[in-house]
Structures are given as structure tokens and as C-alpha cells.
Amino acid sequence: MKILVLGGDGFCGWPTALHLKNAGHDVTIVDNLDRREGKSQTKSLTNIASPAARTRQSAIGYLIADVTRKYEMNHILDEHSPDVVVHFAEQRSAPWSMLSSSSMLHTVQNNVMGTIAVLDAIRIKSPNTHLIHLGTMGVYGYNTTDDPIPEGYVESTIGGTHDPDTKITKGGTRLNIVYPPDPGSIYHMTKVMDHQMFQFYTKNWNLRITDLHQGIVWGTQTEDTKEHPELINRFDYDGEFGTVLNRFLVQAVTGGPLTVYGTGGQTRAFIHIQDTVHCVKAAVDSGDFELNRRPRIFNQVTETHNIKTLAEMISNRTGVKVDYQDNPRREKAENDLNVSTTLAEVGNFTPIRLMDNLGLLSEVQDVVRANIDNFDPMVVKSNASWHK
């Protein structure tokens, strides 16, 4: 198949593009290189190769273009008529989105205007294209109901009269609704807004859209990125773009302590980067689903972990202490998280469970040690605050 990977130069986009290429697809990356050179740039701990070098090693083409520019997207969709567009081209850090007024506005501008330009280019230039979008588990917030968080939709009784003792609701109207969103940052809010646009574009033009609500990604290399040094993936360890488990591993190598914001009682959904690419491939391979004027939604998650438990596990393995700091976020101090997910079944792969694959923690730490000259201790802590 012909596949465009928007944001294919980034942490999730690059291994996904490689994996789809190695699976035999015709893959082209579209990226504005914002994370290398632009407003949201931060330095990767690993020395990632240039787009030209990546192209040389992988035979994946790069189009340096900005998805928020409507004419560029129209032209690209017209020229390529892709079977699939995988859309990673969004500002993807929750803390960075809360850093300043400027980063908030940039996140909304980039994510909302990028998604609408992509959607509308597909509508007018290539309406049979399957759009696969990377969303976030953060659209749901934490569990507000007793049941596991479903994959996007939930049967609900709107209205009626409810008896809290018997938990019986009389009357009302039974509807299958989008699970009530409760985003926790400007970043997460833009993903809810993206999804609202998918709802309208599917309802009105019956486009083929899959929205993947992804958990927190950990790990850095995949089978494909390990094949050559110039294929290495980026690795973010700074307070805004480094994901929590990866940051713990960097802190463990560099002498710690492990920074936990708040009590650590927060439970979060996780996925290893190798399973990210498995999941996106599963979404691509299952793209021939029946259209019903709604986006298809999957939770791209393999397991959930409590932050404190993760920190203590790494502390026990490495002897590095845990440092509990005031939580800059506005969130529940402690929460459970139960999530439905069917993507491993759809893709017929065995998910990588952290506790069964502790060797992958060592692998990440080996990558950190190999690139320790690039380490800057000043950038590890987050500067963002939800309370300002």
C-alpha cells in the first residue's frame, strides 16, 4: 500500500514509518522538522541521523512540509493519492503545552489546524484514503465510572431518574455516545477537538478514519531502528518531552534521584515503542472495516502501572533514590485505571509486558550510557505548571 506518515521524523513516527516500509509498503514521510529545528525543538539524547541519511538507509522519502498549510496538504494528497495516511504530526507533549501562553497557542494552532487541513485535503483530493490518527488515552482522563474505559463509545442512558441505592435508572433514552471526554492539559484538549472533527467528517462525508488513543510510550529502539546506526530513533529525556518511565531510566543511569511529581499514586496506561508500531500496523492491516459514519476508535495501550510502583521498582534495581516533588499538574493524587483494548488481538501480536521484559529496561539504559556525552542535567526537570 501507499502510505504517508505525517510527523514521520518523530519519536513514534520514525519507527512506524520504518516498520511499515519493512512490511513491504510504499512509505513517504511528511514532516516540518519542528522537533529538530522549530518551536518545539529539544535535543535527542541519541544522535539521530539527518533526514537525508535516514532516506539513504531506509529508502523512505521525506517531504519537508507543514500539515497546517492547506495548499501543501492538498498538493501532497493529490500527488500521492495514498491508501493510508498515518497522522502523528502534532505537538505531542502535555507539559510543553502548559509551559507558556505561547506554547499553548502553538499547540492548538499546530494540532487543530493541522488536523483540519489533513482531513479536508483527504476529503477533496483522496476521499478513499484511510486516515489513522494518533490520539491519546488522556482524552478520557481517569476512570470516572466503575467499568473499564471502553474504546471510544459507551452505551448510556441519557436522562431518566436514578436511584443511587439500587443503581437502577428508570426512563431516559439509551444512546451509544462518545465516552465523555475529560482532558487534563491543552495538549489533551486538542486531541478531543481533533476527535470532534473526525466525528463531523465521518458523519457528513463518510470518510474512513481510525483514532488510536495511545498510552505513555516507553523504550526507544525497535527491531527496525536497531538495524543500522543511521536508523536510530530519537530519545527524549527532558522534563517536557521525555516520557515518565524513560526519564526514570535516564535518571537511574545518571545517578538520580528519580523525580516523581506528587504522591506517585497516579496510574497511567503504557505501551512499549515496539508495540506502538505493531498497533499502527494492525490499524493499517484492518483498514477494510465497514463504514458507519463514525470514526473507529482503539485504545493503543498494553498495560497500566502506578507511577510510584514503577519508580520503586527501578530504585530497587539500581539503588537510586526516589524524590517526591510537588505536583505541577492539576490531577487526582491517586487513581485507578482500567482500560479496554483489543488492538493486540486485531494485530495478532503478543504485547510486551514490562514486568516480563525487564531486559528492555537495561536496553534503554545501554542506549543512555552510549550517548552519555549528550546528557544535559539541566533539562531533566519539568518547567511546566498547571497552577500558574
Next chain:
Amino acid sequence: MKILVLGGDGFCGWPTALHLKNAGHDVTIVDNLDRREGKSQTKSLTNIASPAARTRQSAIGYLIADVTRKYEMNHILDEHSPDVVVHFAEQRSAPWSMLSSSSMLHTVQNNVMGTIAVLDAIRIKSPNTHLIHLGTMGVYGYNTTDDPIPEGYVESTIGGTHDPDTKITKGGTRLNIVYPPDPGSIYHMTKVMDHQMFQFYTKNWNLRITDLHQGIVWGTQTEDTKEHPELINRFDYDGEFGTVLNRFLVQAVTGGPLTVYGTGGQTRAFIHIQDTVHCVKAAVDSGDFELNRRPRIFNQVTETHNIKTLAEMISNRTGVKVDYQDNPRREKAENDLNVSTTLAEVGNFTPIRLMDNLGLLSEVQDVVRANIDNFDPMVVKSNASWHK
């Protein structure tokens, strides 16, 4: 109070600014004049006075500025520290938002980026300001439940097991949720996205926000705009910006026929322009509500009417025929509409009911006759299609 009216040069904004001024407030208009000179310009049937002339007659100041420009909004909020910001500064036509790829993107850019810039300027420069936003009844779609559409929120049982015969739901979790949105155009979609931003800004920063979900406005003059010829309100009769009842009245004066799209079985929510200003004033006057980390929501509606009934009523009064055309919209051919609304009670005014105030129809027709030299028959029909 010190009040900024964003979009205060427009059809609803101008009479609102005048009404608030005449109620003794210190009112300043902020407008980019897009409807006069910009991308969404159309000609008013009435000869509206220039901003300078309006200022001369009303002593209301104009700031020519664009709400989507963050620095302009920051500066204005910093300089004025208003008690209230009334936000009308959005592309407000559903058909225009569906006219072309360019109009779709402009609607999203203007409405979403304008609202976030306004919100964020309030957050950082004037966090005690009460933001009153003009939304639309179209965020709800039509009634999908048996109960009247509530004012924004509805008690619902998420999950559980439901017996359709007895209408009894066992189990699940009772939550007060935002009424599930079902927007019918790009324009309506942006209002849902606006509301998502209000939800996040109230949750995280506890701002004071009122969202008014307005019905279709009819009429043209208010008590305030009638006071002097240079205070006259704009009157839109074209297929995109003219609202349905006003267009019928223009068609009746100009020999018809009255254009009905589809069967006319659509029921819609209506409000007279005089009650629009009453409602916004009610929202201003009741601004000292208890903050609860959610936007306050009202349905700014006074009555509902079936389009066919309206057309036939005007046809019977004037002898002009009704012309049923293919519906360019994707919507239910026939629907009921039951709506909860409390704003007349909050504002302690008697709503203007169409059937009790048929003289107001004649008043609109007098305005049309007085400005008939400006009439262009080529612009009356809509060019937008939901099916392209």
C-alpha cells in the same frame, strides 16, 4: 461595568453593544470588520453607518483588531481589564462554512484560534473577567432523546445494562455530563470545539464563563437601533448569511417564491433580535454566579417553529408561493424540537413570541421596502451543499 463586545460591528453584536451602552455600561467594540471588508463579507440590505459614524452617534468606541491575533488580545485585555467580554467574533454562518474548502478552513481558523486567544488573554491579563460567548443550539443537533434538550448538561447513566421494553437500566455510573454534541456543519462543529476549550479553561483555571446556545435570530431592528438612522442594524438576506425567517420576508416583499430547502419538516429554535440583546444583558447582570469549574450554559431561545409552517404562514399573509427545493444539507427531513430555556426568567423579560407579534414581520418588510434599491436577486439562494 466595563464591557468589551468582540464582533460588536455585526448583526447581533451591534444591537447588543448599543443595548449595554444604553443600560449604563462602559462599552467598547472590538471588531476586524471581516463582514464589511474581509473574507466573509456580504452586503447588508440596510445602509449601515461606518464605525466612525456609529461611534459618533452612540459614544461606543471601536477598536479595529482581530481576535485571532494573540498579542492584540493580550494588549486589549491588559489595557481595559474589562468586567465582561461578550464574544460574538466568530464566522457565524453554517452554509457559508460549508461553501468551499477555503471557507471551511477560514471558519475553523477564525473561530477556534479566536476563542483560544481570547480565553488565554483573559487567563493571563484579566482572570476575573466574565466571558460570555455566543454559541448555537446547533451544537445539540435535534432531539435525540425523549426529553427536552437541557441547558448544556444532563444526568446520565454511563454503561449498565438496559432493557428497552421496560426502559430500566441496571448498574452503570450516574454522571452529570455535557449533553452529547451532534453538530450539523463546520460552523456548528467549531462551536462544539469552543465549548471544549471553555470546559478545560474553567476546569483548570476556574475562569468565569457563560456559553449561550442561541437559536436562529429573526428581525433586524431593536429599540436602540431605531433611535437614529446612523444606528441602523445590518440586514442579511443572502443565501448564506440571511437567516431563514428574514429571507422569507425579503422574498415575500420582492415577489417570491419563498425558498424552502427539503420538506420544510425541520423544526428550529428561534429568537427575535430584541430578545438576543435582552438575553445577553441577562447573562451580564447575572454574572456573579458561583464558580464550579464548569462553564455556565443557557439556551438562548424563545420558541421553536417548523419551517414549513412559517413559510405557509407568510405565504398566506402575502400571497407569495412556496418553492420546495432539494435540501443541500445533510439533516433529518423532519424533526421535533423541545428545548429547555430559563434566560427570560433570569432576565425577567417577556419573550417576543412570533405569533403574538406579527406586526414585527411587517416592520421587517418595511425595512426591506425602504432599502429595496440595494436588493440583489442573485444572492438570495444558497450556494452551499453538504453533499459535495
